[in-house]
């Protein structure tokens with residue numbers, strides 16, 4: 582039977598304005614980095630997307646290289662757009678990115694005009710779309726003039742390939758420079774996509790969080806669950822099929838006994854708040870409105886439902902925040918720091 586979206590879906594979600602723009606985003610967004618490649622059954626992908634939309638998630642985040650193999654997540658989502666979300670395009674915010682390695686030779690990665698525009702065209706083809714809502718420079722390129730990368734983003738909007746543009750993992754200083762160039766070109770930067778969670782606070786120490794607030798730019802925090810560490814998943818070892826068991830982006834070596842002791846203490850706090858640990862971790866990212874939306878991933882529809890439950894309590898007392906700071910020593914789980922540090 583065809584998919585019929587839940588009628589009350591928008592009442593189940595909170596939508597926040599993205600910086601000073603006119604666009605509102607759900608406070609929980611879904612990313613398709615993992616679990617949307619050829620290694621996951623189509624039914625699972627479909628069920629995750631349907632559940633997300635039913636929970637009021639209107640924002641789906643992709644990139645050229647999501648898979649495996651690279652490109653397959655966009656193809657899978659393109660299929661779901663046709664079969665399940667047909668007629669719903671105007672209710673969806675779909676993003677893609679270019680910058681990481683996508684094809685061989687000198688034009689298959691980084692920030693040249695050639696790479697960004699060719700990659701955007703490939704993404705649109707895989708997605709079966711005329712335009713994406715947000716197109717990102719996926720990482721800062723130290724070897725390409727920032728003007729060239731921003732001019733490419735500006736052109737992508739002016740040529741109708743995207744409605745808005747964003748930056749991912751640029752540090753505070755490069756963000757200020759990029760935003761100024763985009764402003765001069767007449768295509769304002771909508772949003773920044775950095776990694777951010779209880780265990781990874783580089784956007785606070787770097788000053789990026791303050792910069793975004795200052796410039797009126799929205800923010801979408803990726804890996805709010807530290808790829809699953811900030812859930813109960815790893816408390817009794819590494820379960821089969823979990824991300825840490827797959828030899829991909831989550832190195833099991835970072836799940837140390839010390840890290841797990843912190844996770845146990847955070848879990849006790851979450852229980853006292855009447856939340857699951859995943860919900861508290863997402864609420865922490867969203868606290869005080871400082872971040873527009875938390876960008877989660879999921880391997881099962883039930884995880885999406887659990888994560889969306891975070892919105893029932895997004896407030897923290899000063900005492901709770903201090904306790905979280907005390908428990909959560911910084912852990913080495915920031916795989917994206919390199920992009921932010923390049924200058």
Ligand SMILES: NC(=O)c1ccc[n+]([C@@H]2O[C@H](COP(=O)([O-])OP(=O)(O)OC[C@H]3O[C@@H](n4cnc5c(N)ncnc54)[C@H](OP(=O)(O)O)[C@@H]3O)[C@@H](O)[C@H]2O)c1
Nearest residue numbers: 612613614803804806807808809823824877878880884887
């Ligand atoms: N811009 C960039 O450079 C960049 C980089 C990375 C990611 N991203 C974006 O951010 C998105 C999210 O990244 P992420 O997947 O690492 O985020 P995450 O939300 O920190 O981790 C997701 C993983 O946590 C586990 N999980 C999720 N909900 C759970 C729940 N309620 N209970 C227990 N476990 C739960 C699942 O692990 P299992 O799979 O083990 O079940 C899931 O795959 C990506 O899809 C992508 O769109 C962007």
